[in-house]
Amino acid sequence: MPFEISFANFSFINVIDILIVGAALFWVLRLIARTRAVTLLKGLAVLALATGLSDLLGLVLVNWILEKALTAVIVALPIVFYPELRRALEQLGQGQFFSPSFFMDKGQVLELITAVVRSVEYMVEQGYGGLIVIERQTGLQEFLNTGVTLDAQVSMELITTIFQPNNLLHDGAVVIRDGRLVSAGVVLPLSDNPNISGKLGTRHRAALGISEVSDCVVVVVSEETGTISLVEGGQMVRDLTPEALNQRLRSLLRPKDQGLPSLFKPLKS
Numbered sequence: 001m002p003f004e005i006s007f008a009n010f011s012f013i014n015v016i017d018i019l020i021v022g023a024a025l026f027w028v029l030r031l032i033a034r035t036r037a038v039t040l041l042k043g044l045a046v047l048a049l050a051t052g053l054s055d056l057l058g059l060v061l062v063n064w065i066l067e068k069a070l071t072a073v074i075v076a077l078p079i080v081f082y083p084e085l086r087r088a089l090e091q092l093g094q095g096q097f098f099s100p101s102f103f104m105d106k107g108q109v110l111e112l113i114t115a116v117v118r119s120v121e122y123m124v125e126q127g128y129g130g131l132i133v134i135e136r137q138t139g140l141q142e143f144l145n146t147g148v149t150l151d152a153q154v155s156m157e158l159i160t161t162i163f164q165p166n167n168l169l170h171d172g173a174v175v176i177r178d179g180r181l182v183s184a185g186v187v188l189p190l191s192d193n194p195n196i197s198g199k200l201g202t203r204h205r206a207a208l209g210i211s212e213v214s215d216c217v218v219v220v221v222s223e224e225t226g227t228i229s230l231v232e233g234g235q236m237v238r239d240l241t242p243e244a245l246n247q248r249l250r251s252l253l254r255p256k257d258q259g260l261p262s263l264f265k266p267l268k269s
Contacts, residue, residue: 039138044073108179112154113249116176119159120221120228121242129223130163131173131203133186134253138214140175147172147186154181163221173206173218189213193234207231217252219245 047070054063116132123130133140148169152158154176162184163170172185191208200208207218211231218231228240230248240248 044070044077047073109253110250112176112179113246113253115154115156115159116219116249117242117246118156120219120245122156122160123163123221124226124228124242126160127223127226128160128163128165128221129170129203130159130219130221131188131207132159132219133173133175133188133207133210134217134219135175135177136215136217136253138216140177140210140214140216143186143188143210144175144183147175147183149183150181152181154179173210191234204229204231204236208234208236211235217249219249 047066051063051066051070054066112134116134119132120130122128158181159174161167162174169185173188174184175182175186188206189209190202190205191212193208193212196205196208201222201224203220203222207220207229208231210216211218212234215233220229220231221227222229227238228242228245229236229238230240230245231237232252237248
């Protein structure tokens with residue numbers, strides 16, 4: 001029997017029913033908003049649209065192929081979205097249905113950049129290595145689970161303390177989300193790009209790896225050479241001065257309504 005709504009019999013219970021479904025959908029959207037699931041769902045939507053258009057235009061063979069592909073993708077969704085599904089069940093069990101989301105304004109962005117640049121300068125002076133990941137639109141929650149949760153104010157003192165050689169967390173990455181240092185000691189995926197120079201160490205490969213699967217910005221300080229690198233979109237700029245790092249971060253970390261420029265677009269003087 002097709003789904004029908006009779007407004008003549010519409011009651012308060014129907015309103016509650018709609019509100020519950022709306023709240024559930026809202027929660028699901030918030031849950032995947034900070035993960036790669038959003039990009040995958042967009043691809044699924046495009047595939048479904050192409051399937052519908054091919055059927056409408058009478059493209060029998062194309063429609064058959066797209067239908068089979070769409071079926072295969074739907075079957076694979078639980079595997080692809082395993083991290084998000086696990087996190088959803090954890091939140092349900094803990095009663096964490098809605099978590100606050102914060103966004104940085106211009107003042108917060110400048111404070112963050114100042115803290116990061118000062119940290120980098122200090123680490124270069126002291127011979128420390130460092131790996132600082134700044135989350136943007138694509139969430140990194142599945143990687144945060146490998147580290148130690150902090151949720152602390154970003155400061156030069158905290159970052160440099162974490163990367164002191166004798167600190168237990170200094171080998172991993174710190175992740176900054178919405179102006180907060182949310183996790184330290186995070187294990188990042190290493191890039192398997194065969195064109196990467198053999199001279200690059202684990203920190204640089206991890207920076208490239210995480211930038212290949214998300215739109216984050218990564219700052220790397222080499223423990224061996226003291227060089228400063230900035231990574232975005234699987235591309236790396238090396239041998240930056242603190243001033244150049246400051247300028248590039250200001251270009252990349254604009255508030256969301258100003259867009260997210262690419263690392264390699266010309267910088268305005």
